[in-house]
Amino acid sequence: MSKRQLAMVMDLNKCIGCQTCTVACKTQWTNRNGRDYMYWNNVETFPGTGYPRNWQNLGGGFDPSGDLKKGVVPNLERDYGIPWEYNYSELEKGKQFRPHVDPRWGPNWDEDEGAGTFPYDNYFFYIPRICNHCDNPACLASCPRDAIFKRDSDGVVLIDQERCQGYRYCVAGCPYKKIYFNPKTGKSEKCIMCFPRVEKGLPSACSQQCVGRIRFMGFLDDKEGQVHKLVNEYKVALPLRADYGTTPNVFYVPPVDSPPKYDANGKPIPGSDRIPVEELERLFGPEVKRVIKTIKDEKEKKKNGKESQLLDILIAFKHSDMFRMDHGYYSKNSASMGTKKLAPIDERYVRGKETKVFTNFLERGQH
Amino acid sequence: MKAFYLSLILTCSVFASESIIAAKVDGSLKGITPSSKMWDRAIFDYQTLYPQTTIGFNDINAKEKNSNNGAKKVVVGALYNDKELAIKIRWFDATKDTQNREDTDGYADGFALQFAKDFSNAKGLPYIGMGDKNRKVIVHLTKSTEGIDAPNANGDVEVQQLPSNMNLYGEDLEKFTSKKASARVDYSKSFIAQGFRTTTMIDDVKFSSVMEYNKEEQSWSATISRSLKDSYLDLSSGAIPIAFAIWDGSRDNRDGLKHISGWIPLKKVSKTDKKNLAEMLSKEVSGDIENGKKVALDNCSLCHNYGDVNNAPEFMAPNLSNIGGYSTADYLAESILKPDAVIVPGYNRNAHKNFSWYNIDEGGNRISTMPSYDWLDEKSRDDLIAFLQTLKNQ
Numbered sequence: 201m202s203k204r205q206l207a208m209v210m211d212l213n214k215c216i217g218c219q220t221c222t223v224a225c226k227t228q229w230t231n232r233n234g235r236d237y238m239y240w241n242n243v244e245t246f247p248g249t250g251y252p253r254n255w256q257n258l259g260g261g262f263d264p265s266g267d268l269k270k271g272v273v274p275n276l277e278r279d280y281g282i283p284w285e286y287n288y289s290e291l292e293k294g295k296q297f298r299p300h301v302d303p304r305w306g307p308n309w310d311e312d313e314g315a316g317t318f319p320y321d322n323y324f325f326y327i328p329r330i331c332n333h334c335d336n337p338a339c340l341a342s343c344p345r346d347a348i349f350k351r352d353s354d355g356v357v358l359i360d361q362e363r364c365q366g367y368r369y370c371v372a373g374c375p376y377k378k379i380y381f382n383p384k385t386g387k388s389e390k391c392i393m394c395f396p397r398v399e400k401g402l403p404s405a406c407s408q409q410c411v412g413r414i415r416f417m418g419f420l421d422d423k424e425g426q427v428h429k430l431v432n433e434y435k436v437a438l439p440l441r442a443d444y445g446t447t448p449n450v451f452y453v454p455p456v457d458s459p460p461k462y463d464a465n466g467k468p469i470p471g472s473d474r475i476p477v478e479e480l481e482r483l484f485g486p487e488v489k490r491v492i493k494t495i496k497d498e499k500e501k502k503k504n505g506k507e508s509q510l511l512d513i514l515i516a517f518k519h520s521d522m523f524r525m526d527h528g529y530y531s532k533n534s535a536s537m538g539t540k541k542l543a544p545i546d547e548r549y550v551r552g553k554e555t556k557v558f559t560n561f562l563e564r565g566q567h
Numbered sequence: 568m569k570a571f572y573l574s575l576i577l578t579c580s581v582f583a584s585e586s587i588i589a590a591k592v593d594g595s596l597k598g599i600t601p602s603s604k605m606w607d608r609a610i611f612d613y614q615t616l617y618p619q620t621t622i623g624f625n626d627i628n629a630k631e632k633n634s635n636n637g638a639k640k641v642v643v644g645a646l647y648n649d650k651e652l653a654i655k656i657r658w659f660d661a662t663k664d665t666q667n668r669e670d671t672d673g674y675a676d677g678f679a680l681q682f683a684k685d686f687s688n689a690k691g692l693p694y695i696g697m698g699d700k701n702r703k704v705i706v707h708l709t710k711s712t713e714g715i716d717a718p719n720a721n722g723d724v725e726v727q728q729l730p731s732n733m734n735l736y737g738e739d740l741e742k743f744t745s746k747k748a749s750a751r752v753d754y755s756k757s758f759i760a761q762g763f764r765t766t767t768m769i770d771d772v773k774f775s776s777v778m779e780y781n782k783e784e785q786s787w788s789a790t791i792s793r794s795l796k797d798s799y800l801d802l803s804s805g806a807i808p809i810a811f812a813i814w815d816g817s818r819d820n821r822d823g824l825k826h827i828s829g830w831i832p833l834k835k836v837s838k839t840d841k842k843n844l845a846e847m848l849s850k851e852v853s854g855d856i857e858n859g860k861k862v863a864l865d866n867c868s869l870c871h872n873y874g875d876v877n878n879a880p881e882f883m884a885p886n887l888s889n890i891g892g893y894s895t896a897d898y899l900a901e902s903i904l905k906p907d908a909v910i911v912p913g914y915n916r917n918a919h920k921n922f923s924w925y926n927i928d929e930g931g932n933r934i935s936t937m938p939s940y941d942w943l944d945e946k947s948r949d950d951l952i953a954f955l956q957t958l959k960n961q
Contacts, residue, residue, distance in 0.1 A: 232729045233716060234668070259627055267882060268918040270625045276671040341917035342625050344822050346764050362768065367822040368672070372626045381671045384716040386754065 202355035204529075205335070206393060208407065209416040209430045209437040210328055211453040211514055217311070217326040219243050221406035221415070225330075228394070228405045234384025236283045237276060240391035241406045242307055243328040247315040247479065251307040251329075252279040252377050261338050261375030261444030268341050271372035273381070281306030316474070321461040323474035327483075328414075330406065331378040331391035332440070332448030333357045339390070342373025353537055354419070355449060356393045364388055375444035399530040399537065403523035413516040418524040420449070425524040426513050427451075434510050436491045438484040453514065454484050456495045585849035587612055587809070587833040589645035589652065596651040600777045601788035606655055609644035616641055616658075616811060616826035617892030617959050621696060621885045622763070622913055628672075629819035636818075637960050638892065639826045641811065647835055652802055653792035654680060654833075656811060660787050663780040664816025666712040666754075674816040675754070677710035678778070678789050681810040682800055683830070684759075689847040690897040691908070692808055692830050696823070697760040699909045700933065705799050706758040706766070707791055709776040710814070714751030759799065763823070763912045772797055787813075805838030806845055810893075829893040850896045852952040859954025862947050866940060873958050882919040884937065885911050892959030899952045903943070906935035 225241035244250040252258070252274040259271030274280055283306075284299035291297060314324025333350075337357050340348040347363035348370060350356070359370075359379075366386040370379045379390045394404035402408065407415040418425035420432070430437040430453065437451030458475040460468040480488045498508040516522050530537070588610045599605060618636035641658040656678060666675035683693050684703040693702035735743050755776050760766040774793035781788065795802045808830040814820035832845040868878045873887035890899070901908050910933045913924035925933040943951070 237671075260625075266920045267922075268625055268914075270627045270630065272627050273672045276669065280671065282669075336917065341915045343915060344624070344764060345766060346915065365822070369625055369822070371671075383666070383668050383670055383673075386666065386712065386715045 202335075202350050203352045205355035205420045205449055206333070206398065207418065207420045207427050207431065207449040207451065208330070208404075209427050209451045209453065211414045211416075211516075212325060212327065212455050213453060213457065213514075214412040214414040214516075215243065215326040215328060216412050217243050217245070218411060219308075220409050220411050221328055224405040224409035225391075229392075234382040235380070235389060237280050238380040238382075238389065239307055240378070240380075241328065241330045243326050244308065245311050245314060245324050246327050246483070247324065248310045248313060250327075253305060254279075255377040256375075256441070258377055259375070260342075260373045260377070261441075261446055262336070262341075263445070266445070268338060268373060269375075271375070273368045273371045274377060276383075278305065281309065319462050319466065320464075321474055323458065325455045325475065327440070327452070328406070329376065329378070329440070330404075330450060331357065331393070332376060332446065332450045333391075333393055334449060335447035336445065338373040338375060338444070338446050339370035339379050342369040343367075344369060351395075353533065354393075354395075354398070356395050356398075357390070358392055358395070359388055359390060361385075361387055361389075375441065375446065376448075398525060399534065401525045401528070401530060403519075403525065407523060408519075413519075413522065416513075416516075416522045419526050419529070422524060422526050425526070426521055427524070429509075429513060434494065434513075435487070436494055436510065438487055438491065440483060442485050452484060453495070454480050454488050454491055456492050456499075585832070586806075586845045587614070587643050587645050587654075587831055589647045589833055589835045591836050592646050592648050594648070596646060596648060596653040596792045598775060599646075599653045599790050599792050601655060601657075601779045601790050603790070605646060605653075606644060609646050609655065611642050611644040611655075613640050614643050614811065614828055614831055615639070615892065616813060616828045617889040619696070619812075619823050619825050619827050619893075620888040620960075621890070621911065622823060623881070623886070624822070624824055625918075626819060626824075629824055632818040633820070633824060636826070639813065641813065641828075643811070643831075645833055647795070650796075651792055651794055653790060654809070655788065655790045656813075657786055657788045658813055659785060660780075660815055660817075661785050662817045663782070663787075664711065666710065666816065668713050668716075672819075674819050674821050675710040675712055675814065676778075676780075676787060676816045676820075677708065677754070677814040678787070679706050679708040679812040680791055681706045681812070682802065683808050684799060686808050686844070687842075689808070689842055689844050691901065692848075692895065692898070694762070694898070694909045694911060695810060695827065695829055695893045696911065697763045697766055700761050702909070703759055703761045705769075705772065706760060707772075707774050707776065707793070708754075708756050708758065709778055709789065709791070710754040711778055711780075711816070712754045715754060716747070716751060762910065764915070765912075769799070772799055804841070806832050806834045806840035806842070808844060808848060809833050827893050830895055847897065848895050851956060852896045852900075852949050854946070854950040854953030856950070856954050856957060858947070859950035859952070862943070862951040863954055866943075866951075870937070880922065882914060882922040884922075884924065885913065887955065887958055889959050891956040894955075896952055896956065899955050900948070902937075903940045903948060903951065905941075906937040906939055907933075910935050 221241050222243055230238045230240055242251045259269055261269050263269050282301050284301050284303050286299055314322055316322035333356055345363050347360045364387040368381050370388055371381055379388050381388050403417045407417050416426045418427035422428050431451050437453050439448040439451055455475055458473040461472040461474055463469050498510045502508045502511045590608050616639045641656055644655045646653045664676045666673055682705045693699055693704045698704035730743055757769050757772040758766045759769050776791040778789045810830050811828045812825045814825045830848050832848045834840050834845055868876050870879050870884040871887045872879050910925045925935050928934050
């Protein structure tokens with residue numbers, strides 16, 4: 201475990217599935233050189249197959265005794281979808297407008313389908329997903345080269361691009377399938393929690409751009425931070441699929457308000473919930489009911505004209521409160537972290553300091 | 568079977584010897600390829616490679632594809648001159664698998680050659696799987712790839728720049744694009760390692776390697792040449808230990824998922840094997856195998872799985888199923904008597920926390936979790952080693 205942990209909270213009640221976070225991430229990191237198919241950040245519809253296809257059934261993570269479970273390396277065409285491009289330049293020659301491959305699958309292929317029968321009990325909601333920067337990363341545990349490490353300074357999980365030889369056991373090992381193999385460079389890559397931004401006191405691109413203001417970012421041990429309050433004080437933010445045993449550091453406020461189902465005559469059934477709480481429990485664990493009750497109670501308080509700090513946090517008034525990068529933590533420590541001034545490309549983990557440690561063959565911690 | 572016939576056809580002088588005999592040539596071996604005429608002068612010989620089963624991997628599909636792996640015969644020949652050494656290896660592979668630039672789950676055929684950094688003590692050679700803390704190995708690894716990108720056209724893989732973000736237009740843009748395409752590199756790398764997981768790339772060792780696939784004969788031929796002496800290795804003596812590994816991409820082979828040989832002595836014609844390396848490496852301990860089997864069952868099988876004996880938890884200790892294929896008798900004896908002499912690091916320390924293969928003492932040294940079996944009487948020990956030497960897939 202790292203000394204400190206940077207974490208994110210996403211309030212699913214406010215996610216409208218606009219994919220602005222996805223675009224922010226893609227334009228910042230993954231629109232080029234073999235990363236084209238990767239979505240370090242994606243927003244998927246639940247219930248649905250997710251991205252990559254059926255990721256929840258592809259194995260990985262740990263069993264209850266703490267042993268790494270075996271997993272699958274997804275296929276580009278079948279599971280991720282080939283990112284297709286159109287023949288724009290041929291249009292002036294009178295060619296028909298068409299994609300360069302016959303698209304058979306892609307991220308959000310089943311967007312908004314959900315489950316149930318319209319208009320009686322159909323439902324869906326969105327889950328944005330990034331790397332969980334877990335306390336016990338299964339990717340790190342799967343790597344036969346010790347190429348994956350967790351930074352002491354903020355718990356961000358990174359892949360040393362010099363040590364990585366593209367064996368993809370990390371892809372099989374990550375139960376969230378948030379590690380991607382770059383076939384052009386022959387190395388694996390993943391969400392880096394925008395660490396070059398974070399070290400400048402900025403939140404990740406996905407958090408900054410979120411129009412629904414659903415994302416909070418900060419250190420788990422920063423008692424003034426909203427992330428700490430949501431996760432540790434009010435305990436309304438829960439990790440996704442904690443049963444995988446990796447102890448994720450991205451937390452979700454589960455959907456609280458679910459419209460009622462309709463009966464055969466199209467009338468609402470009082471007291472019914474379209475989103476089955478069992479489904480939410482499968483995703484976020486047994487605490488879901490308590491979280492729903494806490495937030496409903498606080499809402500009631502606010503409705504009755506009383507103060508509710510929890511609701512004020514969830515309303516997300518100010519970016520400066522939502523993203524508390526701990527007031528100069530990085531700038532104070534930048535020298536020891538090796539942060540560069542305004543470097544457009546951060547080369548630390550490519551010609552990396554981690555590699556030097558290995559060149560001298562020192563035992564690195566307890567890994 | 569095809570591989571068997573193939574090697575008979577290809578090599579007119581196949582010896583059944585446990586050493587590789589390197590023939591001396593006068594000309595330079597630089598840039599030698601599998602089809603070079605010089606190979607007419609080499610003496611070719613079978614060697615056997617065994618599936619690496621000491622440690623398993625967490626890829627479901629790969630595990631399934633490799634569950635019935637048998638031993639593999641390869642044909643090896645070697646040439647040397649005063650300065651260089653060249654080795655040619657041929658093996659059967661039904662499909663040519665190249666890691667292409669589109670697949671996320673495609674793997675490459677490949678081969679590697681491993682040298683011991685220090686082989687002055689033939690009894691204490693590095694552990695066959697990537698050496699050990701005090702016994703380093705140098706590995707040359709070549710994979711069949713379509714070329715790896717260096718996105719800024721300058722060899723810097725990390726520089727992920729979009730040409731459209733680079734203020735390049737017209738001719739300049741074309742120049743950049745073609746430079747980028749030509750900057751693709753083949754996967755041919757050298758590593759230094761002192762134990763599984765420590766493998767670290769080194770770029771100050773020069774070697775050249777060529778892999779050629781023959782579709783009709785369904786076989787790979789590969790050559791590798793390097794100087795006899797550099798800052799890491801001195802291979803100038805009359806006999807040197809070498810080891811091979813081959814990977815089959817169609818079986819999702821990569822990393823430790825491979826076939827490996829044990830340490831094979833390479834003897835140079837007209838030079839003497841002063842330390843009797845050839846004999847030491849191919850030594851077979853004679854003993855009562857049936858009794859050895861019993862000794863193993865009583866003493867080893869609580870932690871180690873091997874062959875049909877699977878009494879131990881999966882991740883408890885190195886699997887010994889092919890230990891007889893890729894270990895020397897001296898290594899087996901050493902491991903039984905002094906388990907701390909060579910530590911097999913095994914899985915990542917976070918993967919199976921209940922089954923640590925070693926602990927770290929206050930001085931930072933690795934201490935094997937296996938106790939010493941120095942109390943075994945000599946006969947039982949020899950019987951056990953004789954039995955362990957039979958543990959290998961056919």
